[in-house]
Amino acid sequence: xxxxxxxxxxxxxxxxxxxxxxxxxxxxxxxxxxxxxxxxxxxxxxxxxxxxxxxxxxxxxxxxxxxxxxxxxxxxxxxxxxxxxxxxxxxxxxxxxxxxxxxxxxxxxxxxxxxxxxxxxxxxxxxxxxxxxxxxxxxxxxxxxxxxxxxxxxxxxxxxxxxxxxxxxxxxxxxxxxxxxxxxxxxxxxxxxxxxxxxxxxxxxxxxxxxxxxxxxxxxxxxxxx
Amino acid sequence: xxxxxxxxxxxxxxxxxxxxxxxxxxxxxxxxxxxxxxxxxxxxxxxxxxxxxxxxxxxxxxxxxxxxxxxxxxxxxxxxxxxxxxxxxxxxxxxxxxxxxxxxxxxxxxxxxxxxxxxxxxxxxxxxxxxxxxxxxxxxxxxxxxxxxxxxxxxxxxxxxxxxxxxxxxxxxxxxxxxxxxxxxxxxxxxxxxxxxxxxxxxxxxxxxxxxxxxxxxxxxxxxxxxxxxxxxxxxxxxxxxxxxxxxxxxxxxxxxxxx
Amino acid sequence: xxxxxxxxxxxxxxxxxxxxxxxxxxxxxxxxxxxxxxxxxxxxxxxxxxxxxxxxxxxxxxxxxxxxxxxxxxxxxxxxxxxxxxxxxxxxxxxxxxxxxxxxxxxxxxxxxxxxxxxxxxxxxxxxxxxxxxxxxxxxxxxxxxxxxxxxxxxxxxxxxxxxxxxxxxxxxxxxxxxxxxxxxxxxxxxxxxxxxxxxxxxxxxx
Numbered sequence: 181x182x183x184x185x186x187x188x189x190x191x192x193x194x195x196x197x198x199x200x201x202x203x204x205x206x207x208x209x210x211x212x213x214x215x216x217x218x219x220x221x222x223x224x225x226x227x228x229x230x231x232x233x234x235x236x237x238x239x240x241x242x243x244x245x246x247x248x249x250x251x252x253x254x255x256x257x258x259x260x261x262x263x264x265x266x267x268x269x270x271x272x273x274x275x276x277x278x279x280x281x282x283x284x285x286x287x288x289x290x291x292x293x294x295x296x297x298x299x300x301x302x303x304x305x306x307x308x309x310x311x312x313x314x315x316x317x318x319x320x321x322x323x324x325x326x327x328x329x330x331x332x333x334x335x336x337x338x339x340x341x342x343x344x345x346x347x348x349x350x351x352x353x354x355x356x357x358x359x360x361x362x363x364x365x366x367x368x369x370x371x372x373x374x375x376x377x378x379x380x381x382x383x384x385x386x387x388x389x390x391x392x393x394x395x396x397x398x399x400x401x402x403x404x405x406x
Numbered sequence: 407x408x409x410x411x412x413x414x415x416x417x418x419x420x421x422x423x424x425x426x427x428x429x430x431x432x433x434x435x436x437x438x439x440x441x442x443x444x445x446x447x448x449x450x451x452x453x454x455x456x457x458x459x460x461x462x463x464x465x466x467x468x469x470x471x472x473x474x475x476x477x478x479x480x481x482x483x484x485x486x487x488x489x490x491x492x493x494x495x496x497x498x499x500x501x502x503x504x505x506x507x508x509x510x511x512x513x514x515x516x517x518x519x520x521x522x523x524x525x526x527x528x529x530x531x532x533x534x535x536x537x538x539x540x541x542x543x544x545x546x547x548x549x550x551x552x553x554x555x556x557x558x559x560x561x562x563x564x565x566x567x568x569x570x571x572x573x574x575x576x577x578x579x580x581x582x583x584x585x586x587x588x589x590x591x592x593x594x595x596x597x598x599x600x601x602x603x604x605x606x607x608x609x610x611x612x613x614x615x616x617x618x619x620x621x622x623x624x625x626x627x628x629x630x631x632x633x634x635x636x637x638x639x640x641x642x643x644x645x646x647x648x649x650x651x652x653x654x655x656x657x658x659x660x661x662x663x664x665x666x
Numbered sequence: 667x668x669x670x671x672x673x674x675x676x677x678x679x680x681x682x683x684x685x686x687x688x689x690x691x692x693x694x695x696x697x698x699x700x701x702x703x704x705x706x707x708x709x710x711x712x713x714x715x716x717x718x719x720x721x722x723x724x725x726x727x728x729x730x731x732x733x734x735x736x737x738x739x740x741x742x743x744x745x746x747x748x749x750x751x752x753x754x755x756x757x758x759x760x761x762x763x764x765x766x767x768x769x770x771x772x773x774x775x776x777x778x779x780x781x782x783x784x785x786x787x788x789x790x791x792x793x794x795x796x797x798x799x800x801x802x803x804x805x806x807x808x809x810x811x812x813x814x815x816x817x818x819x820x821x822x823x824x825x826x827x828x829x830x831x832x833x834x835x836x837x838x839x840x841x842x843x844x845x846x847x848x849x850x851x852x853x854x855x856x857x858x859x860x861x862x863x864x865x866x867x868x869x870x871x872x873x
Contacts, residue, residue, distance in 0.1 A: 244809075244852040246816035248827055249844055256834060257841035300460060301497035301556075305511035305563050306487030315514050319501045341722035345820070352724065365732040373721045373729065380720035396501055397543045 187367050191358050198354035199375060205271055205340040205350060210333060212276025217283025224284065225291050226313065235284075242281035248342055250274045255346045271343040275336070282332060290325035291317060323396060330387040334380055341376075351375060410469075411436045411598050412457070412567055417466035419449070419456050426452045428622040430466070434567065437596040441609040441630075444619035445645060450602040451494075453619070454571050457600065458489040471566070487515060490560030494572040496552040498544040504531065504555050505540040508562045516563070530558040534588050550581035554588055561592075568592065570601040606649055610634055618642045667833060667846050674829035675850060681747045681815045681825055686808060688751025693758025697796075698788060700759065701766050711759065718756035723814050726753045731821045746818030754811050761807060765800035766792060798869050805862040809855050816851075826850060 224235050242250065255270035265273060294317050302312035344352035351372060359368035412434035419427040427449040434440060442450050455461045457468060459475065459482045468476045475485045499507050505527050512523035531537045534554040544552055553573055560568060570589070574582040586608050593599060593612050603609065609616055610630050617627040618639070626639045637643045699711035718726065730749035734740055740748075769792055777787035819827035826847050834843035 240852060240856075241848070244855045245848045246813040246827070246851060248816045248819070249830070249848045249851060252827075252831070252834075253841065253844040253848060257844045260839065260841040295497075297493060297495050297497035298499065301491075301493060301499065301559075303460060303483075303486060304458065304491040304493070304497075305559065306483050306485075306515045307511070308483045311514055315510060316499055316501075320499075323501065338720075338722040341724045342817070352722075366729065366736070369725055369729045369732070373717075373725050376722060376725065377717060377720045397545050 184367055187362075187364060188371055191368060191371060194354045194358060195351060195371060195375060198349060198351035199379070201348065201350040202337065202340050202352075203379075205275060205343065205348070206333070206336045208272045209275035209279050209336055209340065212272060213279025213283045213332075213336075216277065216280025218287055220280065220284040221287035221291060222313070224288050226309070239281050239284065242278050243285075247274070247278055247339055248345070250278060251342060251346060267343075267346050267348045270346060271340075271348050275339060275343070278339070279332065279336060283329070286325050286328040286332065287321065289328070290321040293324050294320045323394060326391055326394065330384075330391065333387065334383055337379055337383065338376065409436075410434060411438075411471060412600075413467075413469040414457070415467040415469070417453070417456060417468065418464045419452055419461060420464045426622050427456065427463075430619075430622075430624055432617065432624065432627065434598060434600060437598055438614045439593045439599045439612055440601065440615045440617060441613040442600065442602045442617045442619060443604070443606070443609060443645070444625075448619045449622040450619050451571050454491075454569050454600065454602050458486050458491055458569060460486075460491075483515075487563055488566045490563055490565035490568045492553070492556050492560055492568065492570045492573050494575050496544075496549075496556050496576070498552055498555055498559075500544050502543075503540065504536065504542050504544070504547070507544070507555055508559045511559065511563050527558070527562055530562045531555070533561065533591075534558045535584070548581060549577045550584040553577065553585045557585070557588055557592075567598040567600065570599065570603065572602050572604070574603065574605055606634070618645065620645070667837065667839075667842055670833035670836070670843070671826060671829050671846055671850060674824060674826035674847075675854075677743065677823065677825040678812070678815050679854070681743065681750065681818060681823065682808070682812045684747040685750035685754055685811050685815065688748065689754030689758045689807075689811070690804075692751065692755030694762050694793070696755065696759040697762030697766055698793075700763050702784065702788060715756045715759045718753055719760075723750070723753045724817050724820060727817055727821060742818070742822045743824075746815075746821055746823045750811060750814060750818060753814070754807065757807060757810075758804070761800050761803040762796060764803070765796040768799050769795045801862075801866045801869060805859060805866065808858055808862060812854060812858065813851065 220235060220238070223231060227235075251270065251274045254274045255265060255267070258265065298316050298320065299309075299312050302316040303309070307315065340350060341352045343350055344356060347353060355368050355372045359365040362368075410433040414433070415431050417427055417430040418425065430453060432440075442453070444450055452461060456463045459468075463476055466476070467474055470485065470488060474480070475482075499510065502510060505524060508527035508530055509520075509523040512518040512526060513520055516523075518526070528537055528540060531540055534557055536551060536554050536558065539547065539551065539555075544555070547555065557568075557573075573589070574585050577585065582605065586605060589599070589601070589608070590612050601608075601613075613630045615627060616630045616633045618625045618633065618637075618641075620641050626633065626637060626642045628638075633642065634646065637646060696711040696714055699707040700715070703711065727746060727749040730752060731742070731745045734745050734748065773791055773795065774787055777791045778784070782790070815825060816827040819825060819831070822828070830843045830847035834840040837843065
């Protein structure tokens with residue numbers, strides 16, 4: 181046991197450096213995902229019929245294939261046709277596009293959960309469709325989506341783990357290096373697991389608190405996410 | 407300048423192959439209160455929602471103060487600012503306070519500055535007797551209060567005509583009174599109102615004209631005294647007798663067995 | 667290209683199925699512990715579920731692989747499948763837990779009323795109904811495990827991803843290699859979903 185602690189003390193600084201990168205990746209991916217997912221969801225719900233196959237294709241690709249495959253296609257495959265990305269860029273792009281697909285579906289669910297009567301009432305007082313979406317539907321949908329979005333945030337922390345396979349210097353990468361240098365795979369990865377546990381636990385608590393603060397009496401957050 | 411405020415000519419509405427409103431024509435005069443009655447599924451609500459273009463009529467014309475609002479190229483949003491609609495299910499904006507619900511149309515659609523909108527909104531709320539509740543959210547209100555807020559919200563836009571789509575049907579019996587009182591007050595103030603309702607008492611007391619619809623057509627129309635005591639059509643007589651013999655299914659508008 | 671990737675398909679599907687089966691057994695058991703168990707087993711189940719779901723699947727695969735290797739000599743395939751199953755079990759615990767909780771309380775009351783023991787009631791009355799309720803979420807889990815199966819490539823299992831990497835190195839055509847692998851995954855997820863949806867229709871019950 182003391183051996184483990186000694187190792188932990190030695191390994192922690194390096195691992196924490198990697199953790200910072202992990203967190204940066206998480207934040208970046210979520211922001212990119214939001215920038216893609218929200219507009220895409222609006223297109224899906226309110227957009228013209230012609231564009232729907234394009235949206236569906238995007239969703240099928242990013243939700244129907246493993247994140248790992250997407251990462252390798254972006255980082256190893258695209259250079260073949262002349263599109264090259266740095267490791268970090270490839271990681272951000274892949275994680276972002278992937279998250280965008282999932283966020284699109286969460287937003288779409290929330291938008292559709294806002295009852296049709298709300299749009300009718302908005303139009304009844306003379307709002308245009310656009311105004312109705314902006315002032316009535318979206319404010320409610322954004323509150324409904326919070327639980328699912330919180331899940332996505334927490335899940336993203338875990339998804340970033342795979343980028344070590346393209347040598348991005350995140351937590352997993354540092355762990356791999358340390359474990360092979362010191363022949364201590366089990367201890368290292370258990371440490372890693374503990375760090376993730378702390379991260380996830382901490383984030384869950386914060387998000388729970390935010391959720392409570394943002395609740396509007398009567399607006400039920402009845403959405404579930406994975 | 408013709409006399410009528412609203413003129414409906416040969417209005418038809420079908421959903422797919424199913425006709426719901428067939429060849430409806432009538433005029434509405436300023437300050438007139440019209441109550442539309444009839445059993446469920448006869449197209450009353452659909453007719454109302456065609457009037458403010460929430461549904462696009464399949465054929466026919468509607469004129470609001472001589473402007474044909476069913477003409478192609480008409481800005482429907484502008485038209486809807488002139489007509490207020492009150493819904494059976496209230497449809498209050500859940501994320502806004504009572505004050506916010508009434509004010510949002512004024513600020514976002516009419517472009518009023520926020521302070522003015524809030525003042526006007528409070529006036530409308532006072533008109534419906536809910537000024538004290540301005541800070542509450544819809545979920546914290548009773549059904550009758552919600553509907554009154556709905557009325558205030560519609561009034562806030564300064565409409566020329568108010569459309570009521572079964573305003574009390576979703577309310578518990580003891581709550582309908584407060585809404586009907588507000589509606590009677592509006593009528594006394596000279597608001598032009600078209601009301602789809604099952605409240606025969608209200609129709610008898612407040613309506614200038616009663617229209618009886620059956621199978622998507624106007625079966626008969628006239629002053630409430632005449633319609634209720636000496637209906638000309640057989641069907642009207644049938645409908646009214648079911649109502650007055652206390653058959654609750656008909657009175658609360660549940661679908662008759664032979665209708666889908 | 668196909669010659670490289672096709673054998674990987676079989677491995678991917680096998681790993682997925684074994685992991686799902688293992689995960690299902692663990693999940694169902696842990697869910698019962700969480701809902702009906704005494705404080706000790708309940709605590710065990712909760713810890714398992716919370717901890718495993720907080721950690722990336724890759725990490726779990728690594729840890730279990732090295733732990734298992736320290737004691738027994740198992741092929742990467744088996745270690746990978748077991749690790750995946752262990753991880754999936756945590757998510758399936760939550761799925762089954764939700765499903766059990768949605769079975770009306772009256773069912774257990776009625777079962778006890780005809781003299782069944784708690785265990786028997788759980789086994790014969792609650793779980794069959796819970797299972798049917800759980801089917802849509804389980805279908806979702808199938809897709810997720812299928813995609814996570816790509817992760818066992820890190821411990822050398824010759825499934826689709828590893829084959830694709832090998833193909834990419836051999837043919838110097840990474841886009842084609844990984845792109846084809848991606849198409850296979852899409853095909854797999856779509857067929858599995860459709861298949862399971864028909865199963866769902868057959869078994870679904872409404873409360």
